[in-house]
Amino acid sequence: MTAVSIPNPERKLALTNLGIAYTAFIVGTLCGLLQVFIRNDALQLPAWLDYYQILTAHGVLLALIFTTFFIFGFFQSGMSRTLGAFGPKVVFWNWVGLIITATGTVMATVMIVSGEASVLYTFYAPMMANGFFYVGLALFVVGTWVQSFALAGHYLVWRKENKGEKSPLFAYMTVATIILWIIACLGVVAAVLFQFIPWAFGWKESINVELSRSLFWYFGHPLVYFWLLPAYIGWYVIVPKIIGGKVFSDSLARLSFILFILFSIPVGFHHQLTEPGIASFWKFLQTILTFMVIVPSLMTAFSMFAVFETRGRELGGKGLFGWFRKLPWKDVRFTSIFIAMLFFIPGGAGGIINASFQMNEVIHNTLWVVGHFHITVGTPVAMTFFGITFWLIPFLTKRVFTKALQRLALIQIITWSIGMVLMSTAQHVLGLFGAPRRTAYTGYQHEDALAWFEGIISNHVTMAVGGSILFLSASLLIFIVVQLAWFAPMAESATQETFPIAESDARETPGILENWKVWIGVALVLIAVAYTIPVADMIQHAPPGSGGFRTW
Amino acid sequence: MHLHKYEKIWLTFGFAALIIFLSVVGVSAFHQGHTPAGGLQKVDPDNLESTPPFDNPGVHEKKDGSYEVAVVAEAFGYTPGKIQVPAGEKVTFKVTSKDVTHSFSIVDTNVNMMVVPGQVNEKTHVFRDPGKYLIVCNEYCGSGHHFMSMEIEVVDQ
Incomplete structure (x- = not known):
């Protein structure tokens, strides 16, 4: 018998997305390696290349390109696996979306590489990049929307054909993530289309800086949930199957995704706590809304460990912690995601600190923040994606994830963890000492700054050691990916990787959880409450606008 | 919707922590005046x-x-x-x-x-x-x- 997978059109789509994702990944991590050396004055870049160009590329390639392309590859395979084969229209529009997204990516990347857009991935005005950088960003977002609508269309067809039934958990969560993404992007699309593009091409003389920053962060925070929710799909739907268990509670899983839609968007001001132009009241209101995401996060933590314990006890684990040893630690598909979850504990706690209103002043724009997102998106999300890659690529290419590759994968996961612990701990501590983020090597002539090169943990050298280990780990991952894509032996039905989907009992799940109109409505009301007055104020009481500056 | 007893305890703990955190932050901000940097004055x-x-x-x-x-x-x-x-x-x-x-x-x-x-x-x-x-x-x-x-x-x- 030959190996089975999802139908060919979806395989090609998903593999193309994953291929672009991992190309961005290796270039992006290489940029990261260069950065830690430059920050230690251990590397001199050639004259045509600048630290901030590399920094922009690192952020854009890893945080935007790698994540987004991976997520769509994962969604396309999972939607086909759980809802059935795509119709020709769904396939066509997914390709259209993919091509637009890729075109935007190429455009923005060319601008960054040619030094026309060293504005970092936050592209704060009034630094003005080449107009085509912003056009590239707009195309990128529009492309993801087209893919999103194509997937939503596939879901709607399924619902029509299965009236009264609850959709499979994977599809439900995909749709929730897509809804979050589309609402979130409205902010950045508005900023790019109505503010940046007319300004950068010279059709408008000036830009309202504070408004553009607020629109960016309206998008910027839910963006992190757009990375996180697909990882949560891995945690809720895939991990239980890998360890041989079931979803802990279907309704709680769905409810947590709804809560993320509601409480991840009206909270962008917590990235702007230390800036003028927003009254304290509105900053505090959004702080409260930010804290609400603690609830679905705790629900998720509970569900995960409930699944682990239940399964460990089924396998014969005794006593308070005996179940823990029974878990399949040698299975890298599980171990990777388990480690990813562990990293999210300090990651989430750090996030609460960052959002804590006046406490934000202690860490805002210091290296602490860099440490923070490397143990949130850089490990819990990224390592979950690695864990998914290990079976998803061979599932799609019908190849075998061999024992030798599995051992390499374990080494990859462990080295990534070690590198990340070293680097992010150093970054957190240096940040508390006041070391700024986003700087090339500096010799600020002051004893406080000189101390940033002297500690054991709190040292730029420790950061570089961690960063180097991380790059080795990234290279190893690329080796595994290439093997799984082209060189591993072809599978037969017995050795074929499967797409693990855990059983989830939806009989008791309330139907209202799948009434999207209600939740989109509630989300929009919350957004209106949190943003209408302060944004209207920014427009009405705007200072004279800013012209464009090119300071790099 | 069914909630496991332990989950109720866990979420109660979560909500309580949330309320305590926010109260501390809020009192410190608006009663003791520790608001982060800000201001509404504009200039050209x-x-x-x-x-x-x-x-x-x-x-x-x-x-x-x-x-x-x-x-x-x-x-x-x-x-x-x-x-x-x-x-x-x-x-x-x-x-x-x-x-x-x-x-x-x-x-x-x-x-x-x-x-x-x-x-x-x-x-x-x-x-x-x-x-x-x-x-x-x-x-x-x-x-x-x-x-x-x-x-x-x-x-x-």
Whole structure:
């Protein structure tokens, strides 16, 4: 018998997305390696290349390109696996979306590489990049929307054909993530289309800086949930199957995704706590809304460990912690995601600190923040994606994830963890000492700054050691990916990787959880409450606008 | 919807933690006045030379005995580049930018302000210990971002 997978059109789509994702990944991590050396004055870049160009590329390639392309590859395979084969229209529009997204990516990347857009991935005005950088960003977002609508269309067809039934958990969560993404992007699309593009091409003389920053962060925070929710799909739907268990509670899983839609968007001001132009009241209101995401996060933590314990006890684990040893630690598909979850504990706690209103002043724009997102998106999300890659690529290419590759994968996961612990701990501590983020090597002539090169943990050298280990780990991952894509032996039905989907009992799940109109409505009301007055104020009481500056 | 007993306990704990955290933050902010840097005053970034207090950047003693420091940030430095303030007194920093977005962050203190063109950011701080404090720009502002810094000398009165 030959190996089975999802139908060919979806395989090609998903593999193309994953291929672009991992190309961005290796270039992006290489940029990261260069950065830690430059920050230690251990590397001199050639004259045509600048630290901030590399920094922009690192952020854009890893945080935007790698994540987004991976997520769509994962969604396309999972939607086909759980809802059935795509119709020709769904396939066509997914390709259209993919091509637009890729075109935007190429455009923005060319601008960054040619030094026309060293504005970092936050592209704060009034630094003005080449107009085509912003056009590239707009195309990128529009492309993801087209893919999103194509997937939503596939879901709607399924619902029509299965009236009264609850959709499979994977599809439900995909749709929730897509809804979050589309609402979130409205902010950045508005900023790019109505503010940046007319300004950068010279059709408008000036830009309202504070408004553009607020629109960016309206998008910027839910963006992190757009990375996180697909990882949560891995945690809720895939991990239980890998360890041989079931979803802990279907309704709680769905409810947590709804809560993320509601409480991840009206909270962008917590990235702007230390800036003028927003009254304290509105900053505090959004702080409260930010804290609400603690609830679905705790629900998720509970569900995960409930699944682990239940399964460990089924396998014969005794006593308070005996179940823990029974878990399949040698299975890298599980171990990777388990480690990813562990990293999210300090990651989430750090996030609460960052959002804590006046406490934000202690860490805002210091290296602490860099440490923070490397143990949130850089490990819990990224390592979950690695864990998914290990079976998803061979599932799609019908190849075998061999024992030798599995051992390499374990080494990859462990080295990534070690590198990340070293680097992010150093970054957190240096940040508390006041070391700024986003700087090339500096010799600020002051004893406080000189101390940033002297500690054991709190040292730029420790950061570089961690960063180097991380790059080795990234290279190893690329080796595994290439093997799984082209060189591993072809599978037969017995050795074929499967797409693990855990059983989830939806009989008791309330139907209202799948009434999207209600939740989109509630989300929009919350957004209106949190943003209408302060944004209207920014427009009405705007200072004279800013012209464009090119300071790099 | 069914909730497991342990999950109820766990979520109750979560909600309680949430309420305690927010109350602490809220009381500290609005009762004790520890709000982060901010301000709603606007200026014309192209016309700072004739806009008080930025027409005369530097340290000014006010009638009530406190101090006001007006600082203009531009790529890649601050005006003035060096200042002196007394220890133990209230010092209110007012900062704005002539060009792109910067920051004004005093290492070893909680003064950490975004400097946005067109807006005036304000923060009051009391330096307890005399000494030289480093101020860095921690918002990326261009190729010389990592050179953008200044110094405050805090002196005993």
